[in-house]
Amino acid sequence: MSGEEMKLLRALHEWREHGEHAILVTVVKTWPRSPWPEGSMMVIRENGTTVGQVAGGCVEADLVVRFLAWREEAGFAPAKPAVVRKLIEAAAGRAYGVPTDAEIVVLLEFDPHPLNIRDIVKELECRELVLRRVSRRDGSVTSQRMNREARLMLSHDELVHPLGPVYRMLLIGAGPVAEALATLAKLNGFEVTLCEPRGECLHGWSVGGIKVIHEMPTTAIGQFAPDARSCVMSVSGDPLIDEEATRCALYCGAFHVGGIADHNQSSDSDTRLRRETPPAVALRLMAEILSAMSMVGQ
Template structure:
């Protein structure tokens, strides 16, 4: 799940433990343009303090003003809508006349926030059902592809583990990738058994491990919320890890290198009894073609392709690195000192 929403839930748990009253506000529907998607959450405390976001700020201001002047008085959940009229859309900063519907839920020990957090810590995918008439909450397993559901009777939200990214190789490109991915709310692990590369390598919020990459992939058990990137250029480190990743449920598996190197890599992986469907999952040369010349630009190229895969967006084949370079070999800017793509 989004780490911002995880922070919201953790603050709710803390405030309840302190005996404070608070409400959980969830975006349940949007029409037109909206700053935050359905499922985004905000927590508001009885003194007006907020964590999270449901809009660009104006709706938050209205919620805060309501709490500060009237307190938290709701006893049952309530659906409220902002932006129905053009004047309201302008007042609340909703672009293009957008409309947003929120569920406002007063929290208590019966809201099962602590139990939800416990299940999330165990990397469970959880469906939280809120009865909109009684306020009763139940938790259960969420199925693959399940999303937020709302009716006049109930709101069901889906909460799951954070997206994970395993990067093999602690080089300069990895530093940029890790920094940006952390900002995108990934839990990032960097694996490199080579002491000379690990020495002095550090990015805040990133776990650095020294095990062999294939062992790390096996231990990670990549699921549909996991991505694996191999960036060492060393077949002894990359190939076995890629083999394990391609046999997993990882939503994205990529490897750096030239077109020729990636062709040789695929032939080596075929010797590990990977079938055509598994090999077809390998993104390599990794990234989309944007004329990248520096490690920072290449990191953006890779994360753009990875984000499209995460969001289920089918990119046109002509923007893949290999296809774009075949079409315009004179602009092969990724063949510089980084030896990336």
């Protein structure tokens, strides 16, 4: 789950708690593929405003029309969850990396109960894994903690939707690569923490909205407490710091541990790194992280 999806759930809870009507839209299947994977969510407020995306704008407008029709025709009368299938034509999908016709299937939940949403948000804020079950017969919802990752499933009877806490990144060492990587991570919904024991290296740091730990990696990793939705990236450029960070992080439970040191094992890699700009190095590292992230729960 990204930080944006947490904002979405908090917004949904606030609206419903104040008596506003809303629809929760969840992607339950895509074919052949989509930039917005299964489990992506969007909420539609009773005035037609939305938070989140499920297809990059390809089908959101139609879903808003359906929502407004529910308002006008049924007066927000209780309704059981509905499955909607939408075709994304290639011409519209190319802008989002979908070169051929694609199909997206979403589940619409009308007026989710605010207490259930509140409880889920609290669990996620405590970095717990939560399994949410939605009955397709009457819309009733139950949720429970999980002890491991699971896959989303839709059957004739229910939607089983696993939810997890926000992905986090611990960056070891400030510098141009770290700044670029922190920016990319935040754009991808990560919460970023920076470990930098060298005070002088923080001068000029320009990325806001992150926590800074002024300790050596061993202490910082302990404070950060990595879990299965965390990654640790050592990009200080100082061999002593990077080696300590990598050694301490290898068995910490993070889904990915990496950094510049991983690419300094050969003269060819070293030469390539000297040619690359900091943003290029950060982009390559972020690609590695996202690739590893896609395997979480597999």
